[in-house]
Every structure is written in structure tokens, then in C-alpha cells.
Amino acid sequence: MQIYNTQFHKKQEFTPIDEGKVRMYVCGPTVYDQIHIGNARTFLSFDMIRRYLMFKGYQVTFAQNLTDVDDKIINRANEQGRTSAEVAEEFSAAFIEQMHRFGILDPDIRPRATREIEAMQEMIQLLIEQGNAYEVPSGDVYFSVRSDGAYGILSGRDLDQLRAGERVEVNDEKRDPFDFALWKAAKPGEPSWPSPWGDGRPGWHTECCAMIHRYLGTPIDIHGGGSDLIFPHHENETAQAMCAWHGALANVWMHTGMLRVEGDKMSKSLGNFFTLKEILDKYPADAVRLLMLQTHYRAPLDFSFERLDGAVGTLERLTTCVKNLRWAAKNAPQDGVLTELDRAFGAAIDATREEFVTAMDDDFNSAGGLAAIFGLVTTANKYLADAGDTISTAPCLRAADMLCELSGVLGVNLAKATDADELPAELVDLAAEHAGYAGTSPSEAAEVLLAARAAARAAKNWGVADAIRNGITALGLVVEDTASGARLRTKE
Ligand code: AMP
Ligand code: ZN
Secondary structure, eight states: OEEEEGGGTEEEEOOOSSTTEEEEEEOOOBOSSOOBHHHHHHHHHHHHHHHHHHHTTOEEEEEOOBBOSSHHHHHHHHHHTOOHHHHHHHHHHHHHHHHHHTTOOOOSBOOBGGGOHHHHHHHHHHHHHTTSEEEOTTSOEEEOGGGOTTTTTTTTOOHHHHHHHSOOOSOTTOSSTTOEEEEEEOOTTSOOBOOTTOSEEEOHHHHHHHHHHHHTOSSEEEEEEEGGGIIIIIHHHHHHHHHHHSSOSEEEEEEEOOEEETTEEOOTTTTOOOBHHHHHHHSOHHHHHHHHHTSOTTSOEEEOHHHHHHHHHHHHHHHHHHHHHHHHHHHSOOOOOOOHHHHHHHHHHHHHHHHHHHHHHBTOOHHHHHHHHHHHHHHHHHHHHHHGGGOOHHHHHHHHHHHHHHHHHTTOOHHHHHHOOOOOTHHHHHHHHHHOOOOOOHHHHHHHHHHHHHHHHHTTOHHHHHHHHHHHHHTTEEEEEETTEEEEEEOO
16 A cells, blocks of 8 residues: 655555554644634545555554643633633644534543643753753743754755845744744743743743654654644654654655635635534535545645535435335345346446555545445446345345445444434324325335335326325425335435
8 A cells, every 4th residue: 555655755565664563643633712624634645544544454543632730721711811721622622522513533642741841841841951952041841953964854955045045033042943932931821841941831842843842753654644733843853853863753744635616725814714513503414524535635625515516415425325215125036046137237237346445555545435335326326326125135236245345444433324214103004094004104104105105106196196195204204216116204
């Protein structure tokens, strides 16, 4: 399986450090507000990547931090007259809630910066002792980029070029403009912890590095984030690890493309800024997921409501196909004879799996994976239309299972969507009234009613046919005429 490694600018064959196991880390959010759909795109991409690695049989250990101490959190707390801890607690819970709604698997390990102060201080101390970091009179501690001959290795930047191109940050205490804070001396009203360098708090670049070392051990197999994190965040992370422990932080660096809204960068000032919460309040999570997975994770993703509406239709097409296949399987004549059409359909089902795996093995090409799934939807719909009276149970069930399994690998849970149609008990009375049904099963009653309606229509007895349909509609159900006959389903 091939994965694109940012550090080497190319796809490489993936070989885990320990056979059969993958240790991966994805930088988490700074918890000062609801996350936006750009953040969500990055987290969703790594959820898909993690699920596919699991599908391939790897035992995956996945860690993701919460940055719960940061300037943005402190500013928000000051604006609202609350403590920084209160703001961080509210938005950590909000983040986890939205991740659950979006169907993203919980990490195995979710460290929080404020609970990892000791691990960070140990790393900073080591960097000072080894000559890679220095304390300044104000109580800040900086990483010295000049002390690291390999600085720039991840992003491919050269320090001299960087210095020439950047405005120098006004800070007399830094030895180099690209030196970054490992520890920030406490300012009045800010959260702080005691340290050998005085009260203060950790710098952002420090937390992931210390947490990875503590919880996963370095190097890890995969380190990920949005492409905006390559420089300076990930460059600084890898620099600290190389200097502290004399080895790489990660073997493979993976970065997602940025989400844009109708071609523009998403930003509050342009008014095209959407939180994940507001989108999930209005649209099914699986439709948002399909929309995002239709674009390769490294490419920029253009979000628009038109595309989102399209994805709602795409999801419906998939769930309807699975429902129709299950319904057809249940109602197929059980003669067990496989026709030419059945055999061709069976071969297409097997080919779908291969096509899906080939696409996904190529740097998690989820767009290709979805194309394989929707290819099978087209084939299945055609089979149901063409096979008519000779529909066979086995290929229908196999196709439905295949669609559910492969969609599930991408995190789209069709089993949930297709099992949701619990039929109401009132159908029994309706069937008793219109067709003399004497049993107690709603699904049996549904079949009796549909048969009675079909018989009435065949006899051009429109009054009875309409009365049955109206009774069904009044129960919040719709009669759906599919290629393989009529069925009931709950109204959307
Ligand atoms: P932050 O809370 O700003 O550190 O962001 C959390 C994650 O979201 C990081 O991995 C960022 O790279 C990622 N991210 C931020 N903006 C976008 C965007 N517009 N599209 C995709 N990913 C993003
Ligand atoms: Zn990080």
C-alpha cells in the first residue's frame, strides 16, 4: 500500500515499524470555539485513513490531543469574563460531541495539554541540557533553531532563505527570529504552572511532541494534520524530537488539503464561515462525509451547499439500493437456479471489492473507493430492473452486504440507515380493515396491504387502492414502487 509522505514529496510503500501495528497521531483542535468544517475535513480524512488501516488488518493505536491552554482560549475567556479552564472545558466537550455526531471514532488516547505539563517540562529540560534551548531573563524558554543542523527537513525550507523572506518578529530576547517558545513566562491573569524557569505555560509546538513520546514512543508510524501545520508547527515538532531523543518523530508525515468555500478561503470576515455543528444540525452526517470523501484528502476541497445537496441525493441513492436489494432478496422466488444475469452480477460484486481496495491502497483514494461502490449501485439497479421474475436471493444479499461493508470502511453506516424502518403497529388494524388480516405482525400486515392494493389496482378498483394508500400515508409511511415491486418505508 502506497502513502504520500510530505517529507519526501512522494508516495512510498507503507511498512509499519512493528509488523501488523500502526501508531498514529493527529494534532487536535485548540478548544476556544466550535470547530469549523475545515477542521472537520482534516479530522474526517484521518478517520477514513484509520478505518482503512484497520480494514487492512492493522492494529491501530490512535492518539489525538486537545490544546486546552493557548492565547485564543485566554482571549476568549477574558472577553467573556470566565476562566480559561471553563472555556476549554466547554469547547472540549463540544468538540467531542460533534465528532460523535459526525461518526468519527474516538481516539484511543486523548491527552490534554494542561495535564501533560510534567512531560513537557522534562523534554524542555533535556533540550536545555543538550544545548538546543535557552532561557531568557523574562522567564521564557526558546528552542534554538540554529542548534539544529537539520532544521527545515520536513518542509524543505532553508533557514537563510526563510530569514530573508520573513519580517523579523520584535523580540530582543530571541537569538534567531525563527526560535520558538517552548515555555512562556506567566503574565498576570493567565493560567500558569510552576517550573524550574519560573511560573509559566507551555508553547503550542511542545505539547504534541512530548505527548507522542510519552504515549506512543518515538518514532511513530504516521503523524498527520492539515497542510497549514507543515510549517512551522510540524517542522518545530520534528526539530524538538530530533534534538531531544536523536531520532525522527514520525516515519510518515501526512497532510490534508484545505477546505475552501465556493473557491474562497473560508474565513469569518468573508462571511463564508461554517461550524460543523450548524451543518450537522441541517444535513445528515453521512451526506457531509460523502461530500468530503468525494475529493482526495490531499487535494483542496471546494465546499458549497449545492454540492452538499447533491451528496444528500447520493446518500439516498446508496441507501435505497441496499433497501431494494434486501427487499428483492426476501421476495425472490426461492428456486435456487442461477441465471446468466445472476452470474454476471456475482462477478461484478467481486470486482467491486478489488476496485475499492486498489483505489484505497493508492494513498487512500476515497474518491476511487466511492466510484467502485457507486459502480455496484448502478449494476445492482440494472440487475433488479432486468432480472424481473428471475431475481435470485443470493447475489442480492451479497451485493447489499458488500455495499454496507465497503461504505462502512469509509465510515458510512448503511446498516443503521436501512434498519431504521421499524413499521408501526397500526398497520395491523389497517390490514384487518381493508384485507381481513387476522394476524399481529406489522411487517406481515404491510405485505398483506400492499398485495390488497396491487389486487385493487389490477381490478381498477381505484377507491379501495386509494383508501389503502391514504391509510398508509396517515401512518407516516410512503408506498415506494421499486423495480422489484412495492414496499413501505418511513417518510424522510
Ligand atoms: P486548529 O484548531 O486551528 O489547530 O486546527 C485543527 C486542525 O484543522 C489542524 O489539523 C488544521 O490543519 C486543520 N484545518 C484548519 N483549517 C482547515 C481548513 N480550512 N481545511 C482543512 N483543515 C483545516
Ligand atoms: Zn501538533
